[in-house]
Amino acid sequence: MSPSVSGGRSPAAARAPAAGGGPPRRLVWQRLRRDRGALCGGTVLVVLLLVALGAEFIAPYRQDTQRRDLAFHPPMLRQLGFAEGAVLPRLAVAGVQVVDPQRKQYAAGPERWPIRLFVRGEPYRLWGLLPCERHLFGVDPGGVLFVLGSDQFGRDLLSRLLHATRVSLGVALLAVFLSLALGLLLGGLAGYAGGWLDFLLMRGTELVLALPGLYLLLALRDSFGRELSPWALLGVLALVLALVEWAPHARVIRGLVLALRDREHVRAARVQGFGPASLLVRQILPGTSSYVIPNLSLSLPAFVLNEAALSFLGLGVQEPQASWGLLLRDAQSVRFLVDFPWLLAPGGFLFLAVAACNLLGEGLRDALDLQGVRG
Amino acid sequence: MTVGSRCAPGGPQPPASEEPILQVVDLEVDFLLEQGPPRPILTGVSFSLYRGETVGLVGESGSGKSTLALALTRLLPSPPTRVRGEVRFAGRDLSSLDPRALREVRGRGIATLPQDPAASLDPLQRVGAQLQEVLIGRGGVTRAAAAAAAERLWQRVGLADLPDQGRAYPHQLSGGLQQRVLLALVLACEPQVLVADEPTSALDATRQQEVLDLLDTWRREQGLGLLLISHDLGLLATRADRLLVLQQGRLVEEGPTAAVLGEPEHPYTRSLVADALDLAGPVAPGPGGSS
Amino acid sequence: MNARGLILRRVLGLLPLLLAVSFLSFWLLSRAGGDAFSRLLADPQISQEQVAGLRALYGLDDPLPTRYLRWLSRLLQGDLGLSLRYQLPVSQLIRERTGNTLLLTGTSLVLIWVLGVGLGVLAALRPRGLLDRLLGLLAYLGLSTPPVLLALLLLLFAASTGLFPVGGLHDQLGWDGWGPGARLRDLVWHLVLPVAVLVLTGVGGLLRQVRGLMIEALGLPHVRNARLLGLPEGLVLRHAGRQLRNPLLTQLGGSLGGLLGGSFLVEIVFAWPGLASLTYEAVLQRDAPLLLASLLAAAVLLVLGNLLADLALLGLDPRTRHAG
Numbered sequence: 001m002s003p004s005v006s007g008g009r010s011p012a013a014a015r016a017p018a019a020g021g022g023p024p025r026r027l028v029w030q031r032l033r034r035d036r037g038a039l040c041g042g043t044v045l046v047v048l049l050l051v052a053l054g055a056e057f058i059a060p061y062r063q064d065t066q067r068r069d070l071a072f073h074p075p076m077l078r079q080l081g082f083a084e085g086a087v088l089p090r091l092a093v094a095g096v097q098v099v100d101p102q103r104k105q106y107a108a109g110p111e112r113w114p115i116r117l118f119v120r121g122e123p124y125r126l127w128g129l130l131p132c133e134r135h136l137f138g139v140d141p142g143g144v145l146f147v148l149g150s151d152q153f154g155r156d157l158l159s160r161l162l163h164a165t166r167v168s169l170g171v172a173l174l175a176v177f178l179s180l181a182l183g184l185l186l187g188g189l190a191g192y193a194g195g196w197l198d199f200l201l202m203r204g205t206e207l208v209l210a211l212p213g214l215y216l217l218l219a220l221r222d223s224f225g226r227e228l229s230p231w232a233l234l235g236v237l238a239l240v241l242a243l244v245e246w247a248p249h250a251r252v253i254r255g256l257v258l259a260l261r262d263r264e265h266v267r268a269a270r271v272q273g274f275g276p277a278s279l280l281v282r283q284i285l286p287g288t289s290s291y292v293i294p295n296l297s298l299s300l301p302a303f304v305l306n307e308a309a310l311s312f313l314g315l316g317v318q319e320p321q322a323s324w325g326l327l328l329r330d331a332q333s334v335r336f337l338v339d340f341p342w343l344l345a346p347g348g349f350l351f352l353a354v355a356a357c358n359l360l361g362e363g364l365r366d367a368l369d370l371q372g373v374r375g
Numbered sequence: 376m377t378v379g380s381r382c383a384p385g386g387p388q389p390p391a392s393e394e395p396i397l398q399v400v401d402l403e404v405d406f407l408l409e410q411g412p413p414r415p416i417l418t419g420v421s422f423s424l425y426r427g428e429t430v431g432l433v434g435e436s437g438s439g440k441s442t443l444a445l446a447l448t449r450l451l452p453s454p455p456t457r458v459r460g461e462v463r464f465a466g467r468d469l470s471s472l473d474p475r476a477l478r479e480v481r482g483r484g485i486a487t488l489p490q491d492p493a494a495s496l497d498p499l500q501r502v503g504a505q506l507q508e509v510l511i512g513r514g515g516v517t518r519a520a521a522a523a524a525a526e527r528l529w530q531r532v533g534l535a536d537l538p539d540q541g542r543a544y545p546h547q548l549s550g551g552l553q554q555r556v557l558l559a560l561v562l563a564c565e566p567q568v569l570v571a572d573e574p575t576s577a578l579d580a581t582r583q584q585e586v587l588d589l590l591d592t593w594r595r596e597q598g599l600g601l602l603l604i605s606h607d608l609g610l611l612a613t614r615a616d617r618l619l620v621l622q623q624g625r626l627v628e629e630g631p632t633a634a635v636l637g638e639p640e641h642p643y644t645r646s647l648v649a650d651a652l653d654l655a656g657p658v659a660p661g662p663g664g665s666s
Numbered sequence: 667m668n669a670r671g672l673i674l675r676r677v678l679g680l681l682p683l684l685l686a687v688s689f690l691s692f693w694l695l696s697r698a699g700g701d702a703f704s705r706l707l708a709d710p711q712i713s714q715e716q717v718a719g720l721r722a723l724y725g726l727d728d729p730l731p732t733r734y735l736r737w738l739s740r741l742l743q744g745d746l747g748l749s750l751r752y753q754l755p756v757s758q759l760i761r762e763r764t765g766n767t768l769l770l771t772g773t774s775l776v777l778i779w780v781l782g783v784g785l786g787v788l789a790a791l792r793p794r795g796l797l798d799r800l801l802g803l804l805a806y807l808g809l810s811t812p813p814v815l816l817a818l819l820l821l822l823f824a825a826s827t828g829l830f831p832v833g834g835l836h837d838q839l840g841w842d843g844w845g846p847g848a849r850l851r852d853l854v855w856h857l858v859l860p861v862a863v864l865v866l867t868g869v870g871g872l873l874r875q876v877r878g879l880m881i882e883a884l885g886l887p888h889v890r891n892a893r894l895l896g897l898p899e900g901l902v903l904r905h906a907g908r909q910l911r912n913p914l915l916t917q918l919g920g921s922l923g924g925l926l927g928g929s930f931l932v933e934i935v936f937a938w939p940g941l942a943s944l945t946y947e948a949v950l951q952r953d954a955p956l957l958l959a960s961l962l963a964a965a966v967l968l969v970l971g972n973l974l975a976d977l978a979l980l981g982l983d984p985r986t987r988h989a990g
Binding site for chain 3: 203206207209210211212213214215216218219220222223224225301305308309312313314315325328331332334337338341344347348350351354355358
């Protein structure tokens with residue numbers, strides 16, 4: 001059945017697929033296309049990935065642009081209206097008047113700032129390389145556009161969220177690949193080699209599984225020290241997440257490899273004189289694809305949530321960089337939460353990502369399942 | 376489809392005046408598939424079963440024998456199925472009954488002895504408790520009365536010396552003993568019709584005969600209508616009064632055993648008879664094997 | 667081998683595991699660098715030499731195995747050291763906080779299992795029926811909702827309506843002078859929201875699993891046989907349900923592990939004085955003895971949970987009980 005993501009650690013091994021290659025690719029694709037849930041999930045994920053790729057361009061502001069005079073401005077939904085355009089009336093946003101800076105009260109001003117596409121705005125470097133100044137949408141300098149409101153430093157929450165998408169998904173995806181690679185390597189080794197190596201590796205998985213997810217995560221994260229450069233930090237985060245999650249994968253893959261090792265075609269290859277390495281890579285690992293592929297998607301939520309947890313606790317991504325969990329940290333204070341409930345918006349992104357991964361992952365698993373779809 | 380039906384002399388033909396206890400008219404079962412047209416499993420099956428009579432149903436695996444057994448009491452497994460036609464038990468059409476009344480018919484009216492004794496007993500419950508459950512399950516029986524009845528039933532099926540008075544779990548019993556436990560469960564229902572679906576295919580030759588003898592005795596004593604289903608014509612030849620031959624969901628031949636065996640009309644029946652002769656002679660039971 | 671031997675072997679097998687866990691934790695913490703005295707280095711009133719002297723006094727400069735063995739021998743004597751932050755014996759803190767965490771996760775675990783099994787069976791009775799679809803949707807929503815988000819939403823709800831407390835385990839002013847009834851009521855009142863988060867996000871997976879297993883069980887030959895025998899529907903369901911016991915029991919241990927992990931942020935958000943909050947504080951304060959003990963306590967909880975599930979499995983399945 002489906003892995004629960006509530007624990008932050010996915011019991012991904014809940015139902016291991018039968019060992020052996022999956023059904024032909026065409027059939028998988030056909031099944032997948034009929035699965036509306038999987039398609040929805042896939043679409044949402046693709047959109048999120050596109051956002052992650054083009055965050056600087058899609059966001060109206062940089063992630064660190066501050067308007068301290070406009071801290072905790074609510075989402076500008078009520079201020080949205082229409083302005084006279086040359087041909088058609090166009091979407092516009094009202095200007096902001098500060099009513100009470102202490103109590104963060106704002107009102108809509110009389111002026112109207114049309115929302116433009118491909119507007120010239122703050123300069124940035126796309127992917128840290130290409131100098132650009134066009135943004136997908138925004139208002140001319142002078143007006144402000146806080147679609148989802150602003151935080152305590154007057155930074156645009158939407159812009160920070162879009163940038164956070166890159167960090168959160170990037171770290172999580174990296175960690176997913178790392179953990180599955182670790183699982184494949186160690187599980188494959190244990191299953192293929194057997195003997196004392198198998199014994200040792202399996203005791204290792206027991207050891208990792210004996211500490212509840214976040215406790216282990218915290219200890220691991222702590223062991224890498226606090227003072228890290230931003231890039232090193234992201235790498236360490238991905239590594240730590242992967243180190244927490246590889247064990248269940250390794251167990252399932254070991255089982256699959258054990259079953260595959262004695263199959264006809266593998267034996268035949270062994271007789272033909274293929275070495276263990278090429279046997280593993282060519283004959284055995286492809287047989288684990290019906291487990292690995294769905295789990296790329298099914299285990300992603302656990303990683304997204306674990307990264308969010310670390311950042312939420314202040315031990316993950318550090319300011320001024322943003323991640324979903326770090327943004328949610330602002331909502332931790334009850335006073336902020338009640339007065340500025342839009343600070344919960346990052347949670348919406350978290351939900352979206354997790355829900356989409358679950359839908360897609362389940363669809364993939366069913367599509368790759370030789371036994372057919374379960375009731 | 377015409378059914379080769381004959382009135383041959385000899386054999387315990389029931390009096391024509393008596394109403395059959397089980398009457399099947401034009402029974403059709405289709406599996407409804409997710410894609411494509413429904414797949415017919417049984418087509419236009421009609422036959423009757425009288426009290427005290429043994430009717431043998433023979434057919435190869437996949438011919439729809441087990442489906443027929445389950446369709447009689449409307450207990451067909453998924454995939455979704457469509458059942459048409461009539462099954463009349465003691466004059467009542469079962470398709471018109473609500474689930475509750477249908478449940479009354481199951482077991483007490485029409486009981487089924489399933490194929491695979493090992494899988495048909497609850498592995499996690501002591502066999503004694505399973506028998507108690509059947510005896511008490513419907514209510515109206517005290518625990519003491521049930522215990523006495525259980526004692527009689529164990530003796531009846533030859534399990535008087537069952538270890539620990541039924542405290543055993545199914546996995547601790549041999550296949551033969553498991554089959555006897557199942558038989559006790561079925562007997563506990565005191566049915567009027569017993570459908571035995573390959574009752575002996577899991578047993579060795581001696582045990583087969585013992586179980587069949589038991590069924591026979593009981594049929595005679597209780598006036599039970601016995602529908603004996605098997606792929607093994609040799610086995611049915613010695614036990615059945617009449618034979619039904621099922622091929623790909625259709626009854627292709629019906630008649631008194633001697634007549635069907637002596638002068639098979641349908642080519643399929645002829646090949647079955649020839650096979651049975653080839654294997655072991657006309658009366659000896661063939662080797663077991665599940666269908 | 668008889669059942670008692672099996673149990674004994676299983677329990678003894680845990681000792682090396684726990685030993686390994688303790689060493690892993692010890693090693694990880696020693697890697698973290700910095701200890702109780704590293705902060706003193708920044709203090710201008712204390713000289714480097716004094717700090718070095720303190721370190722030597724506490725043996726912090728010894729090699730890792732030496733330090734580990736020293737710590738282990740104290741642990742075996744029941745001495746977990748003194749918390750630097752609280753200036754209290756670590757063992758006392760751990761005992762108190764572990765109890766609170768057990769209260770939270772235990773309550774949730776019971777509710778999750780009662781609801782998950784009940785609703786899962788209900789859904790399995792009519793696959794693809796209205797109720798099944800509805801439960802499936804709710805399970806999916808619960809499964810996809812990050813516990814931390816739900817916790818924050820409920821916190822917002824509590825704070826803006828005042829219907830529930832915004833955190834903690836008991837009234838802000840403490841329980842002094844409260845009767846046992848009032849204390850219990852207050853405790854339950856504080857438990858409601860955190861438990862709700864854990865149950866709502868945790869029940870979906872189990873529900874789906876029970877549903878799948880039950881549908882499978884209802885098609886088993888012996889369950890069909892119960893129907894063929896004309897047994898009442900309740901008894902038929904009992905036969906099917908009995909089949910769920912073993913696969914579900916094997917899940918029970920993992921379920922506890924998931925809850926211990928999942929409750930971490932919930933404890934933080936609701937300021938629940940449990941093991942997670944303690945661990946978190948220990949990390950922030952670099953309180954090594956405390957952190958080490960919290961990690962070990964969490965591992966012991968998880969391992970004991972698994973052990974109990976295993977023992978239950980051993981005791982309940984006649985096939986394993988009579989095996990060998």
